[in-house]
Amino acid sequence: MADVIEVLVPGGKASPGPPIGPALGPLGINIKAVVDDINAKTASYNGMQVPVKVIVDDKKNVTLEIGIPPASALILIEAGLEKGASGEAGLEKGLSSERTVGNISIAQVIKIAKMKRQSSLSYELKNTVKEILGTCLSMGITVDEKPARDVQKAIDAGEYADLFIEP
Secondary structure (H helix, E strand, C coil): CCEEEEEEEEECCCCCCCCHHHHHHHHCCCHHHHHHHHHHHHHHHECCEEEEEEEECCCCCEEEEECCCCHHHHHHHHHCCCCCCCCCCCCCCCCCCCCCCEEECHHHHHHHHHHHHHHCCCCCHHHHHHHHHHHHHHHCEEECCECHHHHHHHHHCCCCHHHHCCC
């Protein structure tokens, strides 16, 4: 039977301290080698929290499963921001200019949706894009200089249909 440890680590900057070290210590494996491997595999997610599963089998073989960071982290990277708006960002219909903290393009939203596709509850890319737009709305991020809710409505009206043709 394998031991499975699930942790959130900073991309490319995991350390043998908590939460990894204390979780892996009792398993009798080389923690430094595991941390180095995690850092190598998560380096492209620098500045984001990355979900990682460390699977240790009976023979002390280690397998890593690297997840995709949360949609909000990917949106912030695309928008070039450190954090989104306050919790009030999407409470009113549309976003006022003071609550808008950044803007990304529909192409960037689609890029994020493709990354998050496997963990999405949606069967179609279009619906995954709408999920990402919902996250943009709550964060105060506009899409193509429009409130994310308006872009969701435009997708429902068929305006972006040509962008959702999958190979």
